Amino acid sequence: MTSPPIGLNIRRLTLLIALAFLATSVGVGYWTLDVAGLQGDPYDPRLYATLRDRPRGTILAANGTELARSERGPNGYVRRYADRSLAQVVGHASLTYGASGIEAAYAESLIGQDAADPVSQWRARYLGEATEPARVQTAIVPAVQRAAAAALRGRRGAIVVLDPKTGAVIASVSQPDYDAARVGDPATEEEAWRQVTENADRPLLDRARQGLYPPGSIFKIVTAAAALESGVDPKAKVRVDHPFRADPSWGNYSVKSVTGAHGDFDMNTAFVRSENIYFAKLALQIGADRLEEYAARFGIGATPRCELPAARGQLSISGDLDRPILVADTAFGQGELLVSPLQMALVAATIARGGSLPTPHYGTAVLAPSGDPLRLVEPGAAAQVVSPETAITIGTALVAAVNAPGAFAAGARIPGVIVAGKTGTAETPSGAPHGWFVGFAPAQDAVAVVAVVIENSPKGGEDAAPVGAAVLRAALGR
Amino acid sequence: MTGFLAVIGARTSELGVQALVVPATFLVVALALHVFLVAVGFRGDQLLLPLALGLTAIGLVAVQRLAPSVLLVQQLTWTIVAAGAFAAAILIPRDLSALARFKYTWAILGLGLLLSPLLPGIGREINGARIWIQVGPANFQPAEAVKVLLVVFFAAYLEEHRELLAQTQRRIGPLPIPPAPYLIPILLMWALAMGVMVLQKDLGATLLFFGIFLAMLYLATGRPAYSFIGLAMLVAGGFVAAQVFAHVNARIVSWLDPFAEELRFGPAYQLVQGLFAFANGGLFGAGLGAGMPERIPVVWSDFVFAAFAEEVGFAGALALLALYLVFVFRGMSIALRAPTPFLQLLAAGLSFIVALQALVIVGGNAKLIPLTGVTLPFLSYGGSSLVTNFVIVAILLRVSDISARIRGS
Numbered sequence: 113m114t115s116p117p118i119g120l121n122i123r124r125l126t127l128l129i130a131l132a133f134l135a136t137s138v139g140v141g142y143w144t145l146d147v148a149g150l151q152g153d154p155y156d157p158r159l160y161a162t163l164r165d166r167p168r169g170t171i172l173a174a175n176g177t178e179l180a181r182s183e184r185g186p187n188g189y190v191r192r193y194a195d196r197s198l199a200q201v202v203g204h205a206s207l208t209y210g211a212s213g214i215e216a217a218y219a220e221s222l223i224g225q226d227a228a229d230p231v232s233q234w235r236a237r238y239l240g241e242a243t244e245p246a247r248v249q250t251a252i253v254p255a256v257q258r259a260a261a262a263a264l265r266g267r268r269g270a271i272v273v274l275d276p277k278t279g280a281v282i283a284s285v286s287q288p289d290y291d292a293a294r295v296g297d298p299a300t301e302e303e304a305w306r307q308v309t310e311n312a313d314r315p316l317l318d319r320a321r322q323g324l325y326p327p328g329s330i331f332k333i334v335t336a337a338a339a340l341e342s343g344v345d346p347k348a349k350v351r352v353d354h355p356f357r358a359d360p361s362w363g364n365y366s367v368k369s370v371t372g373a374h375g376d377f378d379m380n381t382a383f384v385r386s387e388n389i390y391f392a393k394l395a396l397q398i399g400a401d402r403l404e405e406y407a408a409r410f411g412i413g414a415t416p417r418c419e420l421p422a423a424r425g426q427l428s429i430s431g432d433l434d435r436p437i438l439v440a441d442t443a444f445g446q447g448e449l450l451v452s453p454l455q456m457a458l459v460a461a462t463i464a465r466g467g468s469l470p471t472p473h474y475g476t477a478v479l480a481p482s483g484d485p486l487r488l489v490e491p492g493a494a495a496q497v498v499s500p501e502t503a504i505t506i507g508t509a510l511v512a513a514v515n516a517p518g519a520f521a522a523g524a525r526i527p528g529v530i531v532a533g534k535t536g537t538a539e540t541p542s543g544a545p546h547g548w549f550v551g552f553a554p555a556q557d558a559v560a561v562v563a564v565v566i567e568n569s570p571k572g573g574e575d576a577a578p579v580g581a582a583v584l585r586a587a588l589g590r
Numbered sequence: 591m592t593g594f595l596a597v598i599g600a601r602t603s604e605l606g607v608q609a610l611v612v613p614a615t616f617l618v619v620a621l622a623l624h625v626f627l628v629a630v631g632f633r634g635d636q637l638l639l640p641l642a643l644g645l646t647a648i649g650l651v652a653v654q655r656l657a658p659s660v661l662l663v664q665q666l667t668w669t670i671v672a673a674g675a676f677a678a679a680i681l682i683p684r685d686l687s688a689l690a691r692f693k694y695t696w697a698i699l700g701l702g703l704l705l706s707p708l709l710p711g712i713g714r715e716i717n718g719a720r721i722w723i724q725v726g727p728a729n730f731q732p733a734e735a736v737k738v739l740l741v742v743f744f745a746a747y748l749e750e751h752r753e754l755l756a757q758t759q760r761r762i763g764p765l766p767i768p769p770a771p772y773l774i775p776i777l778l779m780w781a782l783a784m785g786v787m788v789l790q791k792d793l794g795a796t797l798l799f800f801g802i803f804l805a806m807l808y809l810a811t812g813r814p815a816y817s818f819i820g821l822a823m824l825v826a827g828g829f830v831a832a833q834v835f836a837h838v839n840a841r842i843v844s845w846l847d848p849f850a851e852e853l854r855f856g857p858a859y860q861l862v863q864g865l866f867a868f869a870n871g872g873l874f875g876a877g878l879g880a881g882m883p884e885r886i887p888v889v890w891s892d893f894v895f896a897a898f899a900e901e902v903g904f905a906g907a908l909a910l911l912a913l914y915l916v917f918v919f920r921g922m923s924i925a926l927r928a929p930t931p932f933l934q935l936l937a938a939g940l941s942f943i944v945a946l947q948a949l950v951i952v953g954g955n956a957k958l959i960p961l962t963g964v965t966l967p968f969l970s971y972g973g974s975s976l977v978t979n980f981v982i983v984a985i986l987l988r989v990s991d992i993s994a995r996i997r998g999s
Contacts, residue, residue, distance in 0.1 A: 146869040
């Protein structure tokens with residue numbers, strides 16, 4: 113005496129269960145077929161599974177010096193790093209805590225499963241073969257790297273040096289640094305990880321590409337480019353009277369001249385004396401839209417395209433310059449601006465190479481175990497963001513900013529070489545201002561672009577300029 | 591049939607097990623159960639036991655692959671115990687329908703078992719959940735047995751009160767208000783589920799108990815609205831609990847964004863490692879023993895499915911889900927053929943336990959729902975779960991045997 117209602121309910125419930133299994137199957141498929149792209153995630157321990165049993169690929173400097181290599185120890189292979197000042201760039205590789213830097217970005221190549229070599233990928237996957245790891249060649253120049261680390265001398269801050277022709281990073285320092293080998297070694301990883309993550313100065317952070325700071329006066333390069341491309345004559349005199357208040361709506365607020373200036377300024381003298389009021393007036397004259405457009409063209413407030421993660425920063429909190437005071441403040445690099453040293457090095461590189469913004473990259477090639485290149489790292493194409501004329505005009509002003517009598521950036525001079533550059537002293541709520549220098553040399557055909565930031569440095573840009581000069585000198589082989 | 595699937599199970603075992611002791615022992619157990627059923631003149635469903643044994647064999651392979659070796663011996667021992675419990679459940683209740691008469695005994699027994707881990711002396715807190723009792727050398731999760739007792743109780747209780755369905759309903763606005771014999775158990779069960787969540791910190795059991803209850807409520811009344819009201823109450827209770835209790839909140843936050851910096855090395859570590867295991871599975875998997883699922887903490891209990899998916903891929907995972915679905919279909923078809931409403935509700939409720947558990951833990955592994963510590967039936971390491979599941983199989987077989995005899999005679 114089967115009771116019909118229950119039978120019907122059982123059928124319906126069974127149908128519901130079947131549908132739930134179907135939905136679950138779709139969900140399982142989503143993850144197993146890796147729609148989300150988790151494979152190769154720097155935190156996947158499978159990428160470091162071979163850490164102890166087999167050597168990982170060597171990471172090389174531009175001249176072939178080994179920056180990271182696997183050494184056989186009593187408990188299997190451990191990773192050795194040649195230069196602690198490259199800790200954040202080369203990164204660490206830990207079975208427990210994942211990897212960072214080049215160890216993460218090239219993780220698949222370093223275990224012999226580079227995408228350029230699908231055969232070894234398949235053999236490893238389906239035959240369980242231990243393929244020989246590939247080597248990763250970087251653009252790091254050890255001499256410049258050493259000079260940069262020495263010039264910063266343990267002060268909190270960062271230096272990044274680019275080859276303006278290629279966008280390759282030839283040196284990068286972020287202080288404080290950490291001992292990547294200890295984080296990677298299973299015997300010490302737990303304590304080392306605790307130390308680096310609990311350190312309030314955040315040594316894991318690569319300040320050169322992930323640190324965000326107000327740029328101060330070095331941002332005037334972007335303001336100048338926007339003004340020149342909007343038809344402003346660099347020779348035209350602009351009246352500067354300290355303090356500057358555009359109209360009564362500003363209330364008590366005013367833009368201040370660092371030198372307390374009263375006089376007429378053209379673009380060159382404004383760069384030499386780092387005249388805030390000149391650039392504030394220029395920005396108000398061309399308007400918020402133009403300044404926003406050129407900031408965007410230079411990659412301000414956008415994530416740099418780079419194989420290592422790089423911070424985005426912001427033009428302002430809202431992303432727009434929606435009030436005149438904010439336009440004026442942004443013009444000389446304050447307001448709500450946040451930039452990374454890498455972004456500002458790219459701005460300087462754009463001026464150095466005639467107006468095209470290069471794509472930054474750390475690796476240059478993945479080498480097969482035989483030593484032949486498996487693939488070259490192809491950075492994206494450079495984009496022409498300002499005209500060559502604009503770049504030359506600003507480049508000339510930057511030469512004056514270093515070399516003219518009484519120039520603020522005089523500390524960046526190198527005897528026998530023409531240096532172009534700009535200092536910045538960025539005010540910050542966190543205490544003493546951040547000192548900045550961006551520059552390149554030789555000015556007429558640059559081989560190196562540098563960006564320096566020194567956190568909470570008493571004399572600001574004046575402290576940063578000689579650091580920049582020391583790094584450029586090393587890059588020039590002097 | 592038993593032998594056939596058991597051989598498949600054993601063959602799979604050989605891939606991982608060097609010693610032949612485990613597959614041999616398993617084969618003997620499987621064969622013994624088969625002979626036993628023939629000996630007692632069993633006439634019911636022929637597929638359910640082989641399915642259960644096949645899943646158990648896969649479970650043994652998984653435990654051998656993933657867990658410390660001492661657990662394999664334990665799991666094998668538990669398999670033998672489970673086989674004994676199966677035989678006992680086939681033999682002992684002479685008349686299955688008589689179970690309905692003692693329904694309040696089952697309810698009180700279930701409640702007592704459920705509360706037993708809270709007793710000092712025998713209660714044990716393991717991994718933050720107070721759901722274990724220790725009797726002699728063995729740890730046991732009483733919640734596993736409670737599920738079966740609950741189904742027996744609900745089946746009896748709901749059968750008794752089914753006729754109320756004919757009554758007209760009262761409503762508050764658009765909401766139908768269940769008549770008191772339904773309303774009171776809904777409220778009691780909800781209170782019980784919340785209690786389990788808060789006092790025993792066992793989200794999995796909360797979900798299972800309440801889910802089983804709602805499903806059986808629907809089966810008996812045919813009114814989905816009652817179950818939806820109950821479901822809404824559970825979600826609301828869970829939401830409030832997530833605000834108030836850290837252990838609930840951690841599960842929810844980890845589920846929403848496990849890859850967040852502050853979670854991936856903390857509360858969401860297990861889930862993230864499980865997702866990595868899935869992602870490395872691909873279509874056909876890395877091959878048994880070739881993956882790296884051992885990086886998932888306590889993989890052999892909560893994450894067997896993710897580990898399995900890594901090594902046998904999407905295809906293998908689908909096959910495994912299909913085995914469960916076939917099991918549930920067989921169980922439900924036994925329920926359809928059962929001669930009395932009590933037996934129908936009993937069989938459907940027991941089948942639903944298996945379905946819900948598989949869905950909850952697989953869904954938790956695959957980040958479809960918040961992760962809860964529920965075992966994958968027959969597969970996960972765990973004795974209480976294995977014994978309970980074999981008792982479920984035994985009761986389902988008894989129901990099918992009864993139907994077959996009525997039809998046959």
